[in-house]
Amino acid sequence: MILGKEFAKGIYKDNPVFRLMLGLCPVLAVSSSVNNAIGMGSAATFVLVSSNFVISLIRNFVPPKIRIPIFITVIATFVTIVELVMAGFFPTLSKSLGLFIPLIVVNCIILGRAEAFASKNHILSSVVDGLGMGFGFTLALVIIATFREIFGNGTWLGISVFGPRFEPVLLMILSPGAFLTIGFLIAFFNWLENRRLVSH
Amino acid sequence: MKDIPRFAATLTFVALIAAGSLAWINKITKPKILTQQQNELKNALSYVLPGTDEGTIVAIEEEGEILYYEGYRDRNKTHLVGYAFLVLSKGYSSTIRTLVGIDSAGTILAIRILSQKETPGLGTRCEEIRSGETTSWWQDQFSCKKSTEISVDKDGGEIQSITGATITSRAITSGIAQRATKIFQIIKNHR
Numbered sequence: 067m068i069l070g071k072e073f074a075k076g077i078y079k080d081n082p083v084f085r086l087m088l089g090l091c092p093v094l095a096v097s098s099s100v101n102n103a104i105g106m107g108s109a110a111t112f113v114l115v116s117s118n119f120v121i122s123l124i125r126n127f128v129p130p131k132i133r134i135p136i137f138i139t140v141i142a143t144f145v146t147i148v149e150l151v152m153a154g155f156f157p158t159l160s161k162s163l164g165l166f167i168p169l170i171v172v173n174c175i176i177l178g179r180a181e182a183f184a185s186k187n188h189i190l191s192s193v194v195d196g197l198g199m200g201f202g203f204t205l206a207l208v209i210i211a212t213f214r215e216i217f218g219n220g221t222w223l224g225i226s227v228f229g230p231r232f233e234p235v236l237l238m239i240l241s242p243g244a245f246l247t248i249g250f251l252i253a254f255f256n257w258l259e260n261r262r263l264v265s266h
Numbered sequence: 267m268k269d270i271p272r273f274a275a276t277l278t279f280v281a282l283i284a285a286g287s288l289a290w291i292n293k294i295t296k297p298k299i300l301t302q303q304q305n306e307l308k309n310a311l312s313y314v315l316p317g318t319d320e321g322t323i324v325a326i327e328e329e330g331e332i333l334y335y336e337g338y339r340d341r342n343k344t345h346l347v348g349y350a351f352l353v354l355s356k357g358y359s360s361t362i363r364t365l366v367g368i369d370s371a372g373t374i375l376a377i378r379i380l381s382q383k384e385t386p387g388l389g390t391r392c393e394e395i396r397s398g399e400t401t402s403w404w405q406d407q408f409s410c411k412k413s414t415e416i417s418v419d420k421d422g423g424e425i426q427s428i429t430g431a432t433i434t435s436r437a438i439t440s441g442i443a444q445r446a447t448k449i450f451q452i453i454k455n456h457r
Contacts, residue, residue: 098387132273136280143284147291154295157302166386224396239387239430 076198082175083206084255089175094244100223103211106166107204115196117141118184122192137180214238310378314367355441358433377408389434413446
């Protein structure tokens with residue numbers, strides 16, 4: 067198993083947002099600014115890697131019929147641990163990222179990878195899969211947030227792009243704008259993939 | 267069906283480990299988190315009552331509960347800067363805690379939002395700091411306004427609501443106006 071491939075698949079071929087279409091709820095909510103996107107992506111990656119690690123560790127002791135409650139317990143426990151440790155030992159980080167941590171429990175990517183990969187593969191692959199998926203998730207979030215922040219707020223990472231006279235498109239910051247952006251991006255990546263397949 | 271005892275035992279075991287880890291982490295982080303909150307409050311008090319510090323702020327209590335704070339310019343507590351009080355508002359998706367500093371006439375010196383869990387990108391903009399600046403532009407609007415009479419622009423007032431976050435903006439603003447009115451009564455009764 068080539069680890070490089072395990073990592074890379076999360077970025078394009080099996081991108082969790084544009085291909086697997088997992089975790090779209092937090093993606094819609096958090097992609098309104100690039101700063102939020104980076105924060106959510108980093109926090110989710112940490113939880114994903116940790117839970118993949120633990121679930122891969124215990125995969126031979128988990129009875130298949132009750133695997134879902136066990137996975138969810140593991141994931142929710144990690145999210146709470148991250149929340150508490152950040153609040154106690156990294157207060158400044160907690161202030162900026164603190165809002166996104168509880169949102170991770172409902173991120174289907176975590177449960178999705180636990181079920182599809184970590185419960186069936188050994189630890190190192192599972193950790194690398196977590197890293198790749200997490201990175202792909204963060205990348206997708208940043209791309210969506212770039213569109214939404216630039217057109218919906220006139221800024222990128224808080225830095226003004228168009229100058230003070232720019233009239234922002236409010237729709238982009240709200241949910242319909244998120245849906246439209248994601249829809250167009252998925253269509254674009256599908257088109258790219260079709261072209262790639264046709265030319266082979 | 268004879269699997270049920272085995273499943274129940276496994277799930278209980280996993281839940282025990284999870285609960286145990288969480289209890290342990292909670293115990294370790296609790297004192298730290300408490301200290302952070304106290305530090306945050308101290309910083310916020312000095313910010314909403316400019317010119318004061320820890321040694322010149324007095325908490326006025328009644329039956330173990332802090333009603334409000336008095337801030338002085340000097341340690342002898344002779345030059346009053348103003349009063350500070352906590353406002354709890356029912357926001358869109360969370361309880362918003364705001365510390366408000368007023369002078370003796372009721373004019374707001376400054377406010378600082380201590381905690382909120384509003385919608386990211388919308389309600390959370392109440393704490394947003396623009397690049398190149400050091401304070402929250404939305405909270406800065408409150409300074410120099412009359413605490414008992416402020417309201418959002420949608421209600422005919424001077425406070426500009428956050429676009430797409432009317433409920434959050436209104437909750438904080440009207441919460442401050444309501445609490446300020448009560449605090450004035452409380453201060454009068456205490457003097």
